[in-house]
Amino acid sequence: MEERDWAAGSFPFSPGLGAVYSKIAYDNSKLKDSIGRLGTNPYTLENLLKYGGVCRDQAYFARAVCRASGLPAYMASGQGNTSGAGHAWVGWIVRDAKGFRLESHGRYAYDKYFTAEIVDPASGHQILDYLVGIEAKGLSDEKAFDDADLLFRVWREVGPRLDVEARFRLLVEAVKRNPFHRRAWLALGEATASGELPQASAERQWQFLTTQYKEFPDFTFQMAQKFSKKLKTAAEKYRFYEATADLFEGLLRQDLVAKLRLQEIAMCEQENRLDLALSVACAGMQECAGE
Numbered sequence: 001m002e003e004r005d006w007a008a009g010s011f012p013f014s015p016g017l018g019a020v021y022s023k024i025a026y027d028n029s030k031l032k033d034s035i036g037r038l039g040t041n042p043y044t045l046e047n048l049l050k051y052g053g054v055c056r057d058q059a060y061f062a063r064a065v066c067r068a069s070g071l072p073a074y075m076a077s078g079q080g081n082t083s084g085a086g087h088a089w090v091g092w093i094v095r096d097a098k099g100f101r102l103e104s105h106g107r108y109a110y111d112k113y114f115t116a117e118i119v120d121p122a123s124g125h126q127i128l129d130y131l132v133g134i135e136a137k138g139l140s141d142e143k144a145f146d147d148a149d150l151l152f153r154v155w156r157e158v159g160p161r162l163d164v165e166a167r168f169r170l171l172v173e174a175v176k177r178n179p180f181h182r183r184a185w186l187a188l189g190e191a192t193a194s195g196e197l198p199q200a201s202a203e204r205q206w207q208f209l210t211t212q213y214k215e216f217p218d219f220t221f222q223m224a225q226k227f228s229k230k231l232k233t234a235a236e237k238y239r240f241y242e243a244t245a246d247l248f249e250g251l252l253r254q255d256l257v258a259k260l261r262l263q264e265i266a267m268c269e270q271e272n273r274l275d276l277a278l279s280v281a282c283a284g285m286q287e288c289a290g291e
Contacts, residue, residue, distance in 0.1 A: 003045050007068035015094045017071050021062035021105045025052035055088045058106060062090035074118045076129050081112035091129055099140020102133040115218055130216050138180030148178035168197055179212040189226030202230050210247060217248055221256050234271035249287060258288040
């Protein structure tokens with residue numbers, strides 16, 4: 001309680017409060033001896049502000065300050081793309097005129113910390129932070145999310161007793177009500193992969209998903225694995241992979257382009273199209289030279 005009162009009294013609320021991460025001076029000496037300038041002093045927020053710390057201390061401090069003011073925040077950790085080093089930063093949820101969204105501080109763009117592990121406050125399990133972002137986006141329209149969730153639960157409980165068209169109309173309607181109901185999308189993806197969802201409908205849903213999820217390309221990548229299974233011929237699959245690679249290229253996610261190109265090469269080999277496999281490999285090496 002003393003820590004909370006100190007934080008709330010020292011840092012007034014603001015939607016960008018997580019930026020107090022940078023108030024903690026980086027202590028390089030702690031990288032060498034794990035003790036640093038803090039020494040034997042108590043590990044308190046006030047002492048962190050006085051003596052400094054490493055990235056994990058910065059994230060811990062910022063999370064505590066945010067929570068003391070009622071701003072939902074979490075510590076995030078991930079691996080850098082260029083150095084491969086572990087890093088920690090702070091993320092938080094803010095609300096603006098468009099609804100809820102994620103913000104972060106200490107997440108360095110130059111090292112490509114695209115995804116982060118956080119502790120799910122609901123389950124206590126490790127999850128990726130973009131899943132919280134999707135949830136926040138969905139709850140920006142709570143009424144629509146409740147409607148979508150009701151349709152999803154009807155599909156789950158009654159769907160097995162309905163014909164195929166009626167069953168998946170429930171899922172299509174769910175994502176139409178709220179495009180950020182992730183579980184409904186996952187169910188649609190499984191239906192597509194198993195061949196239960198007609199191809200024409202699957203194509204429409206894919207276009208809808210890629211339009212809505214530009215902020216969450218990692219989820220689009222996950223869904224691409226499912227939607228691609230609906231395609232029958234090598235030519236159809238090749239066109240799908242090429243268009244999806246262009247999508248990730250436009251979002252500056254060369255890591256996802258690289259993963260997709262490797263899958264595309266494997267597909268071309270399975271379809272005995274080694275000419276296409278070579279072409280894709282060359283394109284991938286040019287697009288993703290740094291990956």
